[in-house]
Amino acid sequence: MKTVTGLMAAMLALGVSATTVKADAVPDAPKFDAQGKVTMVGVGDILEYKALPSYNEPDFVKALEKDGKLPALKDRLPKEPMVYKTGNMKDGIGVYGDVMRHVIGGRPDGWNYSAGQSQGWGGIDIGLSECLTRTGPLFQVKAEELQPLPNLAKSWDWSKDGMELTMHLIEGAKWSDGVPFSADDVMFYWEKNVLDTNVHPLNGANPGTFGEGTTLEKVDANTIKWSFKTAFPTQVLYAMAYGTFCPGPAHILAPQHPANSKNTYDEYKNAFPPTYSNMPTMGAWVEVDYKPDNIIVLRRNPYYWKVDEKGNQLPYLNEMQYRLSTWADRDVQTIAGSGDFSNLEQPENFVESLKKSADPAAPARLEFGQRTIGYALEFNYSANGWGDTDANSVAVHNLNRDLNFRKAVTSMLDRQRLGESLVKGPFTAIYPGGLFPGTSFYDKASTVYYPFNVDAAKADLAATGLKDTDGDGIVNFPKDVNGGKNVEITVLGNADYQSDKSLVDGVVAMGEKVGLRVIPKLLSGKDHDAARDAGKYDWEVLRQSSEMVTAVQQTDHLAPIGPNTTDFHKAGADGKVDLMDFEQKLVDIVNKFIGAKDSKDRVALMKEFQKISTENVYKAGLTVYPGALMINKRFANVAPGAPIFMYNWAEDNIIRERVFVPKDKQSKNELFPDTLPGKPGSAPGEGLVK
Ligand code: BQZ
Ligand code: CA
Numbered sequence: 238m239k240t241v242t243g244l245m246a247a248m249l250a251l252g253v254s255a256t257t258v259k260a261d262a263v264p265d266a267p268k269f270d271a272q273g274k275v276t277m278v279g280v281g282d283i284l285e286y287k288a289l290p291s292y293n294e295p296d297f298v299k300a301l302e303k304d305g306k307l308p309a310l311k312d313r314l315p316k317e318p319m320v321y322k323t324g325n326m327k328d329g330i331g332v333y334g335d336v337m338r339h340v341i342g343g344r345p346d347g348w349n350y351s352a353g354q355s356q357g358w359g360g361i362d363i364g365l366s367e368c369l370t371r372t373g374p375l376f377q378v379k380a381e382e383l384q385p386l387p388n389l390a391k392s393w394d395w396s397k398d399g400m401e402l403t404m405h406l407i408e409g410a411k412w413s414d415g416v417p418f419s420a421d422d423v424m425f426y427w428e429k430n431v432l433d434t435n436v437h438p439l440n441g442a443n444p445g446t447f448g449e450g451t452t453l454e455k456v457d458a459n460t461i462k463w464s465f466k467t468a469f470p471t472q473v474l475y476a477m478a479y480g481t482f483c484p485g486p487a488h489i490l491a492p493q494h495p496a497n498s499k500n501t502y503d504e505y506k507n508a509f510p511p512t513y514s515n516m517p518t519m520g521a522w523v524e525v526d527y528k529p530d531n532i533i534v535l536r537r538n539p540y541y542w543k544v545d546e547k548g549n550q551l552p553y554l555n556e557m558q559y560r561l562s563t564w565a566d567r568d569v570q571t572i573a574g575s576g577d578f579s580n581l582e583q584p585e586n587f588v589e590s591l592k593k594s595a596d597p598a599a600p601a602r603l604e605f606g607q608r609t610i611g612y613a614l615e616f617n618y619s620a621n622g623w624g625d626t627d628a629n630s631v632a633v634h635n636l637n638r639d640l641n642f643r644k645a646v647t648s649m650l651d652r653q654r655l656g657e658s659l660v661k662g663p664f665t666a667i668y669p670g671g672l673f674p675g676t677s678f679y680d681k682a683s684t685v686y687y688p689f690n691v692d693a694a695k696a697d698l699a700a701t702g703l704k705d706t707d708g709d710g711i712v713n714f715p716k717d718v719n720g721g722k723n724v725e726i727t728v729l730g731n732a733d734y735q736s737d738k739s740l741v742d743g744v745v746a747m748g749e750k751v752g753l754r755v756i757p758k759l760l761s762g763k764d765h766d767a768a769r770d771a772g773k774y775d776w777e778v779l780r781q782s783s784e785m786v787t788a789v790q791q792t793d794h795l796a797p798i799g800p801n802t803t804d805f806h807k808a809g810a811d812g813k814v815d816l817m818d819f820e821q822k823l824v825d826i827v828n829k830f831i832g833a834k835d836s837k838d839r840v841a842l843m844k845e846f847q848k849i850s851t852e853n854v855y856k857a858g859l860t861v862y863p864g865a866l867m868i869n870k871r872f873a874n875v876a877p878g879a880p881i882f883m884y885n886w887a888e889d890n891i892i893r894e895r896v897f898v899p900k901d902k903q904s905k906n907e908l909f910p911d912t913l914p915g916k917p918g919s920a921p922g923e924g925l926v927k
Contacts, residue, residue: 377879515914
């Protein structure tokens with residue numbers, strides 16, 4: 238790439254960036270045939286809702302029922318339970334018994350998911366939080382039939398003009414403590430946790446998530462009605478799935494909400510610490526025991542509202558365990574056979590895991606999917622008070638707002654080398670930013686890529702007005718900015734993952750080559766998530782969420798359509814997000830996309846999004862690669878080709894409530910055999926029904 242000084246001067250005058258590098262087409266990803274062929278089906282092939290002539294349950298539950306310890310099964314099931322179709326179950330009708338032993342790297346804050354508490358990730362919140370619709374299993378649904386699966390909402394009708402959506406909730410279902418589920422639970426979540434901006438539900442549901450000006454009302458105990466500002470915004474159904482619309486038990490939460498008590502919002506959020514056991518759920522398993530830094534144990538929910546076609550109440554597995562360890566240990570334990578499930582998502586473990594699982598005697602099956610794991614370098618754009626407000630941070634945030642600076646950053650990145658620093662071989666691919674290559678809304682022609690070029694990067698830094706005025710190899714701010722000091726950039730990374738640490742190291746080293754001092758800020762677990770959510774960083778190396786894979790899930794993460802919908806640009810002290818010009822265009826595109834009626838409109842809008850965001854280096858993409866699902870071989874009904882991450886994580890995608898272990902392969906690993914969850918608020922391990 239040549240920089241032509243004359244042309245450069247002219248372009249500078251136009252305020253256009255100094256580099257004359259033509260945006261290249263991003264190189265094609267190396268061939269990597271994902272294993273595991275997915276059989277594409279229709280929604281109706283997976284499930285339906287209907288009453289069956291008779292129902293069945295595990296023998297130990299029958300015995301407890303005979304002892305009068307819980308109501309009869311037919312009174313614990315809804316009128317028309319969800320019925321999973323046998324044709325979609327690879328190994329057919331299952332049998333009861335056994336446990337799935339997860340290993341996770343997170344730790345539980347408490348059980349108030351609606352108020353933003355994490356339970357430690359790794360599938361625990363995915364299982365506990367049933368939502369209006371469900372998207373994880375959509376990886377197997379034909380494109381022409383693609384729309385979120387019914388879940389707590391069993392069906393819905395659009396008004397003729399498409400401005401209203403009437404949703405019919407599952408009728409007669411009960412929380413795991415026997416209290417009826419109803420529209421009141423939905424309205425409490427919507428009014429007191431989403432619309433109340435003092436509450437920040439986990440995974441970030443915002444009023445804007447559901448379309449600007451959208452309202453929701455209760456029609457009757459089993460019916461709710463959405464009203465929209467645009468006609469047929471069909472893709473908001475994705476926002477009613479996991480992450481953003483998973484109502485909690487209003488009978489337990491509402492009394493602690495500041496609207497109904499003297500509690501502060503913080504006291505509401507923290508009213509259900511991890512030692513509060515048997516928190517009612519609509520999920521298949523209920524938390525019954527917690528030992529700090531050791532384990533969380535869940536037992537089957539006797540009121541679960543899903544069955545198989547023979548009328549067997551689900552789940553088949555009686556127990557779920559989450560060992561509280563590290564994410565790397567999850568891979569190790571699953572390969573060794575002491576754990577049962579892992580999303581192999583850290584490339585540093587790929588080769589070892591592949592070697593170990595090649596052994597026919599290996600306890601776990603390993604299957605790679607598509608390249609749906611990816612990282613980007615995110616810029617904190619706030620110049621009005623979100624995040625750190627010291628002079629250096631404000632000065633760096635202002636640099637981030639300068640396209641010349643962002644072009645320098647993207648050109649300093651040798652993405653090929655970054656990928657290889659994680660794992661050699663055909664796995665990783667260059668990722669310029671924007672939607673992931675190869676995904677349904679991705680359009681290569683709309684993707685602008687600034688190739689690795691140290692000279693261009695240095696020219697862009699000079700064009701930004703940064704020069705090493707004191708000759709120590711680090712560029713300085715202009716003399717009237719931040720005292721003309723060296724530019725020092727804090728980059729946040731997640732210390733829980735080797736991959737994140739490797740990429741941070743790469744960014745620091747590549748910064749040094751062009752004269753940028755980048756200082757790593759590696760934080761673990763909730764400290765990391767808290768710093769991420771509060772913008773306590775200048776840059777962030779962050780694993781991207783499902784909006785970069787599907788665009789229809791977590792769409793409001795694509796641009797700041799609301800005060801806190803993106804990870805990298807939230808509202809400042811004045812409640813406003815200080816949008817840059819091109820960013821306003823992205824906000825408008827995302828709002829149109831959320832309100833879009835036809836898929837062809839959505840395709841056109843995402844092409845526009847991809848072009849504007851990549852040519853403006855909205856994020857500096859780093860690398861993308863495939864994950865692999867590792868699961869113990871004793872489990873049946875795991876759909877082939879289930880991706881570890883697409884609309885959601887594999888913990889949702891494989892539909893754990895219909896996974897089973899054949900009688901002859903069952904382990905004796907249940908920790909609370911023949912017991913059921915007990916009274917909400919019991920001490921850990923106490924109050925079980927036995
Ligand atoms: C998968 C996932 C299930 C969160 C979390 C964790 C948090 C983030 C992200 C992944 C873990 C596992 O990811 O890495 O494989 O099991 O839990 O939720 O990284 O720190 O905040 O977004 O999902
Ligand atoms: Ca210097």
